[in-house]
Amino acid sequence: MDDTIIALATAVGEASIHVIRLSGMGARDIVEKFFRPKNLKRWDSKENFTLHLGIFLDKNNISDQVLVGRMLAPGSYTGEDVYEINCHGGPLITQNILESCLKAGARLAQPGEFSKRAFLNGKMDLIQAEAVVDLISARTNNAAKLAFTQLNGKLSDKISNLRGKLLDILAFIEAGIDFPEDDVEDLDRISLEKNIEDALQSVEKLITDSKTGKILCEGLKTIIVGKPNVGKSSLLNAILKEDRAIVTNIPGTTRDEIRESIIFAGILMQLVDTAGIRASEDLIEQMGIDRTWRALENADLILLVVEAGCPLESDDIRIIQNYGSRVIVVANKIDLLDQPLLIEPLNGEAWIPLSVTYYKGFDCLEQEIKTRVFSGDLNCLNEPLLSNVRQISALEKSGKVLSDASQALENGFPWDIISIDIRKALQYVSEVTGDNVQEDLLETIFSRFCIGK
Amino acid sequence: MDLDEYFAGKYEVIVVGAGHAGCEAALAAARMGCDTLLITLNLDTVAHMPCNPSLGGPAKGHLIREIDALGGQMAIAGDETSIQVRMLNMGKGPAVQALRIQSDKNAYRNSMLNAILAQPGLTLLQALVERLVTKGGKVCGVVTRTGAKFESESVVLTSGTYLKGKIIIGAAKYEGGPNGQMPSVSLSDELKEMGIELGRFKSGTPPRIHCRNVDFKKFFIQPGDTKIRKLSFMPIKSKFWQDKAEKQIPCWLGYTTCDTHEIIRQNLYRAPMYSGEIKGIGPRYCPSIEDKVVRFAQRDSHQIFLEPEGWESEEFYVAGLSTSMPEEVQIEILRSIPGLERAIMLRPGYAIEYDYVKPYQLSLGLEVRKYPGLFTAGQLNGTSGYEEAAAQGLIAGINAARRVKELDFLIIRRSEGYMGVLLDDLINKGIKEPYRLLTSRAEYRLILRQDNADLRLTEKGREIGLVDDYRWQHFQEKVQKLNKLRKSWGTTILSPQQEDLQLVLQEINSTPLRTGIKIGELLRRPEISLAKIRGILPDLGDYSEEVLEEAEIEIKYTGYIQKQLAEIDRFGKLEEKKLSAEIDYAQIRGLSTEGKLRLAEVQPGNIGQASRITGVSPADISVLLVYLEQKRRTVQNV
Ligand SMILES: Nc1nc2c(ncn2[C@@H]2O[C@H](COP(=O)(O)OP(=O)(O)OP(=O)(O)O)[C@@H](O)[C@H]2O)c(=O)[nH]1
Numbered sequence A: 001m002d003d004t005i006i007a008l009a010t011a012v013g014e015a016s017i018h019v020i021r022l023s024g025m026g027a028r029d030i031v032e033k034f035f036r037p038k039n040l041k042r043w044d045s046k047e048n049f050t051l052h053l054g055i056f057l058d059k060n061n062i063s064d065q066v067l068v069g070r071m072l073a074p075g076s077y078t079g080e081d082v083y084e085i086n087c088h089g090g091p092l093i094t095q096n097i098l099e100s101c102l103k104a105g106a107r108l109a110q111p112g113e114f115s116k117r118a119f120l121n122g123k124m125d126l127i128q129a130e131a132v133v134d135l136i137s138a139r140t141n142n143a144a145k146l147a148f149t150q151l152n153g154k155l156s157d158k159i160s161n162l163r164g165k166l167l168d169i170l171a172f173i174e175a176g177i178d179f180p181e182d183d184v185e186d187l188d189r190i191s192l193e194k195n196i197e198d199a200l201q202s203v204e205k206l207i208t209d210s211k212t213g214k215i216l217c218e219g220l221k222t223i224i225v226g227k228p229n230v231g232k233s234s235l236l237n238a239i240l241k242e243d244r245a246i247v248t249n250i251p252g253t254t255r256d257e258i259r260e261s262i263i264f265a266g267i268l269m270q271l272v273d274t275a276g277i278r279a280s281e282d283l284i285e286q287m288g289i290d291r292t293w294r295a296l297e298n299a300d301l302i303l304l305v306v307e308a309g310c311p312l313e314s315d316d317i318r319i320i321q322n323y324g325s326r327v328i329v330v331a332n333k334i335d336l337l338d339q340p341l342l343i344e345p346l347n348g349e350a351w352i353p354l355s356v357t358y359y360k361g362f363d364c365l366e367q368e369i370k371t372r373v374f375s376g377d378l379n380c381l382n383e384p385l386l387s388n389v390r391q392i393s394a395l396e397k398s399g400k401v402l403s404d405a406s407q408a409l410e411n412g413f414p415w416d417i418i419s420i421d422i423r424k425a426l427q428y429v430s431e432v433t434g435d436n437v438q439e440d441l442l443e444t445i446f447s448r449f450c451i452g453k
Numbered sequence B: 001m002d003l004d005e006y007f008a009g010k011y012e013v014i015v016v017g018a019g020h021a022g023c024e025a026a027l028a029a030a031r032m033g034c035d036t037l038l039i040t041l042n043l044d045t046v047a048h049m050p051c052n053p054s055l056g057g058p059a060k061g062h063l064i065r066e067i068d069a070l071g072g073q074m075a076i077a078g079d080e081t082s083i084q085v086r087m088l089n090m091g092k093g094p095a096v097q098a099l100r101i102q103s104d105k106n107a108y109r110n111s112m113l114n115a116i117l118a119q120p121g122l123t124l125l126q127a128l129v130e131r132l133v134t135k136g137g138k139v140c141g142v143v144t145r146t147g148a149k150f151e152s153e154s155v156v157l158t159s160g161t162y163l164k165g166k167i168i169i170g171a172a173k174y175e176g177g178p179n180g181q182m183p184s185v186s187l188s189d190e191l192k193e194m195g196i197e198l199g200r201f202k203s204g205t206p207p208r209i210h211c212r213n214v215d216f217k218k219f220f221i222q223p224g225d226t227k228i229r230k231l232s233f234m235p236i237k238s239k240f241w242q243d244k245a246e247k248q249i250p251c252w253l254g255y256t257t258c259d260t261h262e263i264i265r266q267n268l269y270r271a272p273m274y275s276g277e278i279k280g281i282g283p284r285y286c287p288s289i290e291d292k293v294v295r296f297a298q299r300d301s302h303q304i305f306l307e308p309e310g311w312e313s314e315e316f317y318v319a320g321l322s323t324s325m326p327e328e329v330q331i332e333i334l335r336s337i338p339g340l341e342r343a344i345m346l347r348p349g350y351a352i353e354y355d356y357v358k359p360y361q362l363s364l365g366l367e368v369r370k371y372p373g374l375f376t377a378g379q380l381n382g383t384s385g386y387e388e389a390a391a392q393g394l395i396a397g398i399n400a401a402r403r404v405k406e407l408d409f410l411i412i413r414r415s416e417g418y419m420g421v422l423l424d425d426l427i428n429k430g431i432k433e434p435y436r437l438l439t440s441r442a443e444y445r446l447i448l449r450q451d452n453a454d455l456r457l458t459e460k461g462r463e464i465g466l467v468d469d470y471r472w473q474h475f476q477e478k479v480q481k482l483n484k485l486r487k488s489w490g491t492t493i494l495s496p497q498q499e500d501l502q503l504v505l506q507e508i509n510s511t512p513l514r515t516g517i518k519i520g521e522l523l524r525r526p527e528i529s530l531a532k533i534r535g536i537l538p539d540l541g542d543y544s545e546e547v548l549e550e551a552e553i554e555i556k557y558t559g560y561i562q563k564q565l566a567e568i569d570r571f572g573k574l575e576e577k578k579l580s581a582e583i584d585y586a587q588i589r590g591l592s593t594e595g596k597l598r599l600a601e602v603q604p605g606n607i608g609q610a611s612r613i614t615g616v617s618p619a620d621i622s623v624l625l626v627y628l629e630q631k632r633r634t635v636q637n638v
């Protein structure tokens, strides 16, 4: 447990200031690698519970003015040395700082890990133990796997592809080692060199992709759905404050998804306008509708638009039944109503009466989204950023050991040594995909080679 | 009518089954001073090899070295009866080099039998054990088919593939153990009745042929090594070739043909594997020839090896041709192979199905957790291979003796030996096919080399009373020499003035020396090896090849070795956090459902072990840590 953990203590998009927290024996060394305090003397004085202004400087990344808080063991929250980096600037800077610290040896904290350490170090009493356990077990399913499936399809394909390459290389070496008298091709250093080089290139390409890629900008996946002509596109335009989607009084106007990123209610959102849901003869429209149903599965937030005063239809009800707490029903066109709207929630969904035409009800909508996000009802906003950071860091580590492998190969080291680095590279990439290395390795060996003397 | 039982004797340890596991278990228990009884179905098949007449290879060879380092018998019997030795993986690195020997089956059996007969404190008996005697939830003896009741404090079951053994050859199937033996049916039912969960696996062997009609010219010769190496750390000569390398007996490599595969395809409907006759799960690494032909349909040939079953044996084992096809098809298959056109089949290949004990029910000391005093080892635990069996037998025998002496179990960690990897995998990961050890299963492979098995384990063996004075002295001499050499290489400085040295460096394209350099440092250069500079170093005649090799490996791979040692250190801490057997995992808040289930099933001894159980997540481990701390504080507060 001596390793240093790091996490984002604030939600992305929540505020203009982000707090990155480090805890562990190595926290100081890691922070000092990048932090240039304005008042060096005060920093060096090792005074406890102090705040220090300065610059966070990483040669490879941009720098930012930060405020670093220092709380030393044993008096800190976790009982270990704790450093908190307060930075402003958007998610990108936050991500850069996290990345720098990870490269310097920190590790992303597991859910509840800070509290766990606090408890194990005697900083919390027994009564709080249960709360700690709740935090730890909040998400017991395979978080890595989950995050991976939510990645943009092309990217996840590329990562799976890279993993496949590494698996093949390792299977090849291990089959040669464990079954030397079986019919396995001879190990050949030249082709290995080529394969490692190839994998290295994929890693580097992936890192660039991840860094410039859109994942971070995705934010809260918000989907606008509803029957045709209820005002979905109008809502999108109003939120974007521009005429992005075509609005007509003809039902079935929108046929394909429209995606836009925006900060709304202080939250980074990816808004998707969809084709109105109805049974349609039109093949193209129907395909759009099918896609909408699928998109609902992955959405963090669903804005279900209905016409105020009209009874819900079966599709609306189905959405509410299936996705309850993720749904905000936007009862649009209240301007057409002559009496107040009667609201009877069915399944934990919120109802917001609204008029796009008269720009009414938007502050309530903002408020509702904020409450839902920050009360934790919705998928944690930090997840895309964190999984991005996690992924980049794993890829970088994987790249590092792959170059070690290629160095070892050049130096004439034998197969058993080279395999150590390749296995590590595979392990790092498997952290991203959430897969098991040992079982897949054996599976690959036995399916590729005819073993059995 | 019930049989009259009679009291037949009292022992401290009883071992049931004298296969590779049973022999090691019995010898170990007796050598540790326990009055031991070894019961087996047939005295003529003690330490029998029903499959290949060979021992060792990657991971398996490592296991044999470890058995030897702890004071076991397998390596000695193997060396004494070898007819050929080969070091495999020579160019692939120090961690994965492994010796494979061909052994004379009958001689091996006799060697082991003699060791057993000569062992003071060990009694051998031919009998069929039908049931176990239990008292107060403890196992305390066995009863044989003839009504003899033996009492003991520990019982080690090593009944291999005999539990409900069923032999299958084509459409013919009958109850039986390997090699024409009888199966043991009631014991299996007995175990089930005791609440021990059993599974069913399948294994198989190829046909054996007479060498008379074999046209060896159509095969490629596979001779033994010219440089002689041994399984054991002790100097033991083969009784056959007496360290004269040229007298070793070769094996022969040949290939199946398209014809072979056609015959198999034609008769596939008669193969029990495909007709649904076989229900047990077979190993992926040891497929039958029919399996290979189906799964690798694009290949028009597979390799086979002819391995002599003994020094002067006329019988050859046809490795690679494992099958349960009908007999007449087997003959056809054999005769389709170039060189075997007129082959005479001496014994047909067969598949065998058998019950095994699901190993999650065991502790890492190989005791059935539900029944103190009952140990299981070998193929009975779902493994395959003589070496895997022997290693478990040794551990079970040691711990059966330690149970008698009321001592803590000997547990080998994953970082200490392949034995540790084997047991840890079996118990924590669960098995879906017969388990075979592979070097790729060991995460600290570079530490677990075959050359240093004694450095890893012989002291442990001495402590528990298995390593005798002779071996101990031999070991200490080696360690002394090694230390001396390490020191010498770490201090002796080679001078740039030494001309012959500069010349050698020039020859192998290594940077010339400008200042003095320690021998160790020079050896660390990638392009340098001991062999290359040996001529210009101060005389090394004082050191054995073994010691030189060891010291060179340590120096050359230092960086990687240190890294693995650091990892071992880091994870080792979790092994110190003990988990008591009394913990009711179902009651621990926050554990995942699967985590609860698996933890209750395996009952790990510590957090480290818990973290390796399939189905236990890192979050579960965090919850367990919090739970332990909660408990510690609650106890303190009281
Ligand atoms: N009175 C009133 N009309 C509105 C309001 N919001 C939208 N409309 C009108 O409703 C019609 C449909 O609007 P859209 O935004 O195209 O509706 P949509 O849900 O995107 O429709 P499809 O794309 O066809 O599924 C347009 O004529 C809008 O001007 C509102 O708040 N009040």
Ligand SMILES: [Mg+2]
Residues within 6 Å of the ligand: A232, A233, A234, A245, A246, A253, A254, A274, A276
């Ligand atoms: Mg529209």
